[in-house]
Amino acid sequence: MAGVNPLGREELFSAFLDGELTTEEAEFVNEILGGDEEAMEEFRGIQQVRKALRMLPDLEIPGWLLPDGHLGDQLSSYLDGELSAAEQRTVSDHVISCADCRAELHDLDRARIAVRSLPGVETGQFDQIPVIPKPRRRRAVAVGSIGIAAAVAVILGLAFGSQQQPTISLDDLTTQHIARASAEPGFAVFPAGFEIPAP
Amino acid sequence: MSAPRLAILGTLVVGAMTLTVSPALADGLNEYLEEADQAVYSGTQFVSTTWDGVEAMGMVDVRHFGGMAMVGSGPVYTMIGQGKVNTVGSPDSALAYVPRARAPVNHAYDLAGAELSTRFGRTVKTIDIVENGVLRVRMVIDIATKAALETEVFDGDGNRFRFSTMFEFSDSVAGMEDYEDDGDYQMMLPLDEAGVPDRAGRYRLIDAYGVPAEAEHGFYTDGLFRFSLFAFDGRHDVTKIEDGHTWGVDGFEYVTVIRPAEVRVLWNAPDQTFVLIGDLPPDHLEEVVAALPRPGQRNWFARVWHRLFG
Numbered sequence: 001m002a003g004v005n006p007l008g009r010e011e012l013f014s015a016f017l018d019g020e021l022t023t024e025e026a027e028f029v030n031e032i033l034g035g036d037e038e039a040m041e042e043f044r045g046i047q048q049v050r051k052a053l054r055m056l057p058d059l060e061i062p063g064w065l066l067p068d069g070h071l072g073d074q075l076s077s078y079l080d081g082e083l084s085a086a087e088q089r090t091v092s093d094h095v096i097s098c099a100d101c102r103a104e105l106h107d108l109d110r111a112r113i114a115v116r117s118l119p120g121v122e123t124g125q126f127d128q129i130p131v132i133p134k135p136r137r138r139r140a141v142a143v144g145s146i147g148i149a150a151a152v153a154v155i156l157g158l159a160f161g162s163q164q165q166p167t168i169s170l171d172d173l174t175t176q177h178i179a180r181a182s183a184e185p186g187f188a189v190f191p192a193g194f195e196i197p198a199p
Numbered sequence: 200m201s202a203p204r205l206a207i208l209g210t211l212v213v214g215a216m217t218l219t220v221s222p223a224l225a226d227g228l229n230e231y232l233e234e235a236d237q238a239v240y241s242g243t244q245f246v247s248t249t250w251d252g253v254e255a256m257g258m259v260d261v262r263h264f265g266g267m268a269m270v271g272s273g274p275v276y277t278m279i280g281q282g283k284v285n286t287v288g289s290p291d292s293a294l295a296y297v298p299r300a301r302a303p304v305n306h307a308y309d310l311a312g313a314e315l316s317t318r319f320g321r322t323v324k325t326i327d328i329v330e331n332g333v334l335r336v337r338m339v340i341d342i343a344t345k346a347a348l349e350t351e352v353f354d355g356d357g358n359r360f361r362f363s364t365m366f367e368f369s370d371s372v373a374g375m376e377d378y379e380d381d382g383d384y385q386m387m388l389p390l391d392e393a394g395v396p397d398r399a400g401r402y403r404l405i406d407a408y409g410v411p412a413e414a415e416h417g418f419y420t421d422g423l424f425r426f427s428l429f430a431f432d433g434r435h436d437v438t439k440i441e442d443g444h445t446w447g448v449d450g451f452e453y454v455t456v457i458r459p460a461e462v463r464v465l466w467n468a469p470d471q472t473f474v475l476i477g478d479l480p481p482d483h484l485e486e487v488v489a490a491l492p493r494p495g496q497r498n499w500f501a502r503v504w505h506r507l508f509g
Contacts, residue, residue: 168435170463175284177427177476180296180418183282
């Protein structure tokens with residue numbers, strides 16, 4: 001612990017827990033913690049305080065504290081996934097009851113989608129769901145231009161032939177279901193990928 | 200988000216009720232739910248579903264903190280909660296659903312039994328939810344954390360078809376407190392007008408969302424169980440689905456895929472393909488599919504016309 005006073009040590013530990021240290025600084029903290037029981041105790045104390053702070057109940061932001069009662073720039077942060085869990089919940093609750101903010105959210109999202117659809121920009125995850133091909137429009141006169149037998153064969157072939165598409169990504173659909181269902185209170189989740197073979 | 204990675208996901212309702220039912224139930228469950236969303240716990244969860252002779256089982260590590268569940272372990276894991284799914288460690292985008300409303304309840308459930316006992320050396324309470332006298336859900340809830348340590352779900356004949364239990368349980372979540380949500384979310388906003396049915400049996404449409412490929416996603420619940428209905432324009436070959444089983448209802452054939460925490464049902468109506476994914480009991484599911492467009496083929500003339508003229 002030479003060269004680090006207790007006050008500086010506390011800041012160092014906080015920065016360490018926030019992941020703000022360089023590799024060398026982080027190694028220095030590891031050295032401190034490895035050889036000093038008092039420092040270790042202090043480190044655990046800081047960890048406990050941080051954990052306790054995170055467990056404080058979420059307080060709903062009163063509407064009057066919001067600018068004009070609306071969310072403004074928070075909507076962009078919401079769309080970008082930059083809000084904390086508590087903020088996300090506050091925004092979700094507000095959007096549910098506020099038509100203005102919902103409309104603004106729609107507009108913002110449309111703009112995002114437009115940007116994402118530009119060439120070379122990631123377009124999202126839905127490309128695995130096949131676009132269902134429309135049947136090709138055929139000219140009716142073509143039927144009249146061939147022999148009756150051929151026409152019947154063509155019609156029968158068309159009628160009984162398959163144009164079905166073989167793939168729908170059930171896993172992606174399940175993910176969408178899970179995501180939406182998780183907006184409802186009181187659910188538990190588990191992954192089925194580690195399935196145990198049935199006896 | 201790739202299909203194999205997302206194959207790991209499933210859901211199990213352990214009680215999702217914003218109920219307008221008997222005061223005793225509403226009081227108890229509301230209290231439980233408010234606290235359950237903020238429950239802090241971790242453990243190994245086992246889930247199984249038995250359906251029409253087919254059994255599916257799964258087991259996974261779960262950590263629950265701040266209203267989010269961290270599912271899996273290692274560098275790639277999935278965060279789920281508050282309408283969001285984000286597979287961390289994956290370069291793919293994440294999903295975030297904006298609900299238009301909290302789910303109302305259109306069906307009465309009653310609360311029965313509240314026995315105290317111990318599990319993992321902890322005090323637990325067993326809660327039964329009955330529907331018209333039939334036991335539907337039995338939950339063992341840890342008093343301290345409000346986490347569901349065990350959940351059993353029953354069909355209309357009282358037979359258990361889904362079972363979930365924690366093999367290991369702790370009221371701490373080491374490692375999760377430093378999680379920071381940096382997902383690049385694809386936002387899903389509810390449609391103003393839905394194309395999917397606004398009811399399916401006792402289940403009400405809560406929200407509908409547009410998805411590409413000319414499809415629509417409807418989310419339904421009766422306040423306890425829930426499902427999503429995906430309606431695709433046109434027909435897909437649902438018979439080629441891996442692990443698909445034929446399931447007959449009223450003389451119509453559906454394809455089902457049984458997963459540990461949910462059942463997937465697929466069918467072709469004359470001009471649409473439907474995929475239903477949810478945690479409904481078998482008798483509820485029969486009622487639901489009976490209220491939706493039935494499986495069927497276009498008639499011969501319609502097929503010819505469609506092929507020739509679109």
